[in-house]
Amino acid sequence: AQKITQTQPGMFVQEKEAVTLDCTYDTSDPSYGLFWYKQPSSGEMIFLIYQGSYDQQNATEGRYSLNFQKARKSANLVISASQLGDSAMYFCAMIPNTGNQFYFGTGTSLTVIP
Amino acid sequence: KAGVTQTPRYLIKTRGQQVTLSCSPISGHRSVSWYQQTPGQGLQFLFEYFSETQRNKGNFPGRFSGRQFSNSRSEMNVSTLELGDSALYLCASSRSEETQYFGPGTRLLVL
Numbered sequence: 509a510q511k512i513t514q515t516q517p518g519m520f521v522q523e524k525e526a527v528t529l530d531c532t533y534d535t536s537d538p539s540y541g542l543f544w545y546k547q548p549s550s551g552e553m554i555f556l557i558y559q560g561s562y563d564q565q566n567a568t569e570g571r572y573s574l575n576f577q578k579a580r581k582s583a584n585l586v587i588s589a590s591q592l593g594d595s596a597m598y599f600c601a602m603i604p605n606t607g608n609q610f611y612f613g614t615g616t617s618l619t620v621i622p
Numbered sequence: 623k624a625g626v627t628q629t630p631r632y633l634i635k636t637r638g639q640q641v642t643l644s645c646s647p648i649s650g651h652r653s654v655s656w657y658q659q660t661p662g663q664g665l666q667f668l669f670e671y672f673s674e675t676q677r678n679k680g681n682f683p684g685r686f687s688g689r690q691f692s693n694s695r696s697e698m699n700v701s702t703l704e705l706g707d708s709a710l711y712l713c714a715s716s717r718s719e720e721t722q723y724f725g726p727g728t729r730l731l732v733l
Binding site: 541554609 | 653655657664665667670672677678712714720721722723724726727729
């Protein structure tokens with residue numbers, strides 16, 4: 509069975525500071541993809557970053573980086589230099605390469621404080 | 623390249639009615655997935671279509687159905703609406719087992 513766990517229902521961060529959003533996953537598939545999405549109050553899910561399970565290096569996309577620790581089955585999202593516009597829900601997701609269904613965590617609500 | 627579009631964006635229905643939601647994927651994407659999002663249950667997977675075939679189905683009653691057309695556009699239908707069907711319905715497209723790109727969603731309110 510596949511499972512994504514996000515243990516932080518809500519997080520606060522000061523503007524311009526860095527913040528880490530936690531994500532752990534459980535899968536028996538040897539190969540899988542990990543994703544982070546941002547959902548502002550408008551509702552649309554915005555793709556942020558992708559990490560393949562066999563990627564040797566941690567993924568980075570601008571101010572977003574994914575701290576991938578395969579042995580611990582964790583895929584934490586790091587947002588550097590937080591901006592007010594980063595306030596949103598953040599979802600971690602996984603797709604096993606043997607399947608075609610995405611599995612989402614319950615999300616973390618991030619609030620950036622001026 | 624145009625993103626995923628969903629129509630309508632907002633919908634109000636009454637119990638017992640049926641509703642059809644539409645999703646147009648990104649050009650070249652053949653996989654379309656549907657999700658229901660509610661404050662209580664979070665994001666729940668409804669079904670996934672690829673080349674007009676349903677490949678995966680979530681744990682929803684038979685009132686929820688979908689289909690995909692030859693141009694990859696997809697529709698989902700909910701019959702005999704219940705109050706609990708009020709939710710944000712999200713559609714996502716991808717080439718295959720790759721990054722899913724989401725549409726803006728359809729907010730359904732059942733009265």
